[in-house]
Amino acid sequence: MSTTEGGGRACEHSGPADEHDRPDQEENGGAGHTGRAEEHSARADGHGGPAGAAEAGVVEDDDRLWSVDEHAEDILRSLKPLDPLEIQILDAQGCVLVEDVTVATPLPPFDNSSMDGYAVRAADVEGASEEHPAVLTVVGDVAAGSGELPEVGPGQCVRIMTGAPVPPGAEAVVPVEWTDGGTGSGPVTTMPAYSGAPEGATGEVRVFRAAESGAHIRLLGSDVRPGQLALEKGTVLGPAQIGLLAAVGRSRVLVRPRPRVVVISTGSELVQPGEEIGPGRIADSNSFTLTAAARDAGAEAYRVGAVPDDAARLTDTIEDQLVRADLLVTSGGVSVGAYDVVKEVFEQLGSVRFRKLAMQPGKPQGFGRIGPDGTPLCALPGNPVSAYVSFELFVRPAIRRLMGLEPAHRPVVSAKLTDGIGRSPAGRRQFLRGRYDERTGEISPVGRSGSHLVAALARANALIVVPEDTTSVEAGAQVDVVLLT
Numbered sequence: 358m359s360t361t362e363g364g365g366r367a368c369e370h371s372g373p374a375d376e377h378d379r380p381d382q383e384e385n386g387g388a389g390h391t392g393r394a395e396e397h398s399a400r401a402d403g404h405g406g407p408a409g410a411a412e413a414g415v416v417e418d419d420d421r422l423w424s425v426d427e428h429a430e431d432i433l434r435s436l437k438p439l440d441p442l443e444i445q446i447l448d449a450q451g452c453v454l455v456e457d458v459t460v461a462t463p464l465p466p467f468d469n470s471s472m473d474g475y476a477v478r479a480a481d482v483e484g485a486s487e488e489h490p491a492v493l494t495v496v497g498d499v500a501a502g503s504g505e506l507p508e509v510g511p512g513q514c515v516r517i518m519t520g521a522p523v524p525p526g527a528e529a530v531v532p533v534e535w536t537d538g539g540t541g542s543g544p545v546t547t548m549p550a551y552s553g554a555p556e557g558a559t560g561e562v563r564v565f566r567a568a569e570s571g572a573h574i575r576l577l578g579s580d581v582r583p584g585q586l587a588l589e590k591g592t593v594l595g596p597a598q599i600g601l602l603a604a605v606g607r608s609r610v611l612v613r614p615r616p617r618v619v620v621i622s623t624g625s626e627l628v629q630p631g632e633e634i635g636p637g638r639i640a641d642s643n644s645f646t647l648t649a650a651a652r653d654a655g656a657e658a659y660r661v662g663a664v665p666d667d668a669a670r671l672t673d674t675i676e677d678q679l680v681r682a683d684l685l686v687t688s689g690g691v692s693v694g695a696y697d698v699v700k701e702v703f704e705q706l707g708s709v710r711f712r713k714l715a716m717q718p719g720k721p722q723g724f725g726r727i728g729p730d731g732t733p734l735c736a737l738p739g740n741p742v743s744a745y746v747s748f749e750l751f752v753r754p755a756i757r758r759l760m761g762l763e764p765a766h767r768p769v770v771s772a773k774l775t776d777g778i779g780r781s782p783a784g785r786r787q788f789l790r791g792r793y794d795e796r797t798g799e800i801s802p803v804g805r806s807g808s809h810l811v812a813a814l815a816r817a818n819a820l821i822v823v824p825e826d827t828t829s830v831e832a833g834a835q836v837d838v839v840l841l842t
């Protein structure tokens with residue numbers, strides 16, 4: 358079972374992510390900090406859906422319970438892949454190619470040696486053996502990158518290195534191990550360095566084995582020829598594909614770019630990691646989890662950090678960040694608390710639907726569009742496990758959809774449960790943390806179901822799915838498991 362999909366790392370545009378720990382401070386600039394302002398304009402309508410300002414003041418609380426699948430579908434349906442962008446090939450790792458790449462120049466670009474040895478005429482080494490070696494005059498040296506090539510005449514040879522052009526007159530290469538390397542004795546195992554023994558490029562060499570015409574020669578165009586298709590549109594670019602692009606001379610390529618995802622956590626109780634934790638305060642972990650998760654999903658993610666429950670500051674922060682966002686992700690403030698300013702702010706900035714899902718954790722969710730370009734926004738619950746599980750189920754697929762990557766969802770496998778699950782809420786799909794053993798196909802629950810249990814979350818590599826109509830599961834039963842790695 359494959360456990361990975363996509364997951365390429367940040368591209369050169371991201372550099373060190375701008376981390377704005379204090380969003381109200383001066384350095385909390387928008388796109389100006391990313392150095393991507395011009396690129397942004399090229400992507401102005403790339404928000405994965407109808408462009409234009411989101412209609413303000415239509416935040417809706419949907420009263421009925423939504424299923425996990427309905428909510429996920431609703432998000433995916435409203436997003437389309439970002440417009441293509443031509444970017445540097447290394448930045449395109451993990452991205453989907455949107456052009457057919459055809460070969461302009463042949464590969465290899467010239468006939469070259471596949472071995473360190475001697476370029477010879479086949480007739481000169483015919484019948485050669487240890488008892489009756491062919492004795493040839495070495496008329497020069499050809500290193501990889503050599504421009505000037507000595508001619509190989511009858512009875513002559515040229516010492517040649519792997520990757521060096523085959524000189525005119527030569528028809529085959531004999532590896533140095535088939536020769537005396539010019540030493541006058543038996544077969545050698547290596548070639549002396551030119552710097553220490555320049556005489557190796559001249560004199561005589563004894564060849565102990567015959568070589569047929571074409572032996573150890575990589576012919577021009579034997580890999581790909583001009584006009585051939587090197588990479589097909591739709592290919593996901595990994596290391597080998599990026600290498601091929603470089604080999605055929607492409608420095609830039611047209612792909613669906615990584616979505617720029619801005620992560621903002623909300624809550625007046627939040628402090629930065631390392632800051633003193635005063636009474637009632639807690640370190641902001643969500644913005645780190647979600648930024649890392651967004652990068653893991655293939656996005657170019659910017660962590661803005663924590664914004665207090667203050668409508669004006671949240672509005673300022675979001676308006677400031679919108680310019681560099683293809684997708685906004687917030688955590689916190691989506692429940693029913695008296696200090697939850699998130700809904701109030703989104704009401705001013707756009708159209709976001711808040712709804713309750715038949716799931717645990719992750720019951721309260723928001724999704725919609727805000728700002729002048731109708732930037733998509735996922736408003737996740739603040740409980741750390743809820744935020745992460747919500748990300749995996751809803752935001753990761755959204756990022757993959759924006760990148761044109763399919764399938765959008767994590768792989769689900771069936772696994773044997775090692776320990777029973779005593780109680781699961783009726784009518785809600787529960788996602789419990791677990792450790793999946795690929796070798797045995799077993800899944801073991803990790804920690805309990807509390808939405809605040811981040812230590813157990815960090816030990817898990819999978820989510821155990823307990824369906825809506827199931828309230829307990831016995832040990833040994835087969836369960837669906839969402840693989841997180």
Ligand SMILES: Nc1nc2c(c(=O)[nH]1)N[C@H]1C(S)=C(S)[C@@H](COP(=O)(O)OP(=O)(O)OC[C@H]3O[C@@H](n4cnc5c(N)ncnc54)[C@H](O)[C@@H]3O)O[C@H]1N2
Pocket residue numbers: 622623624626627639640641642643644688689690691692693694697718719720721737738739740741743808
């Ligand atoms: N009366 C009700 N109360 C709650 C309900 C409900 O239906 N009725 N739902 C509960 C569920 S379920 C969840 S999930 C939470 C969601 O609450 P919010 O999205 O409004 O999140 P907060 O209240 O801001 O925070 C909840 C919890 O998580 C901690 N938190 C928040 N942000 C972070 C962060 N960045 N890093 C670390 N920890 C964070 C926060 O301190 C709270 O402990 O509502 C329930 N309540």
Ligand code: MOO
Pocket residue numbers: 716717718719720721738740743744808
């Ligand atoms: O749904 Mo909340 O996310 O259970 O903790």
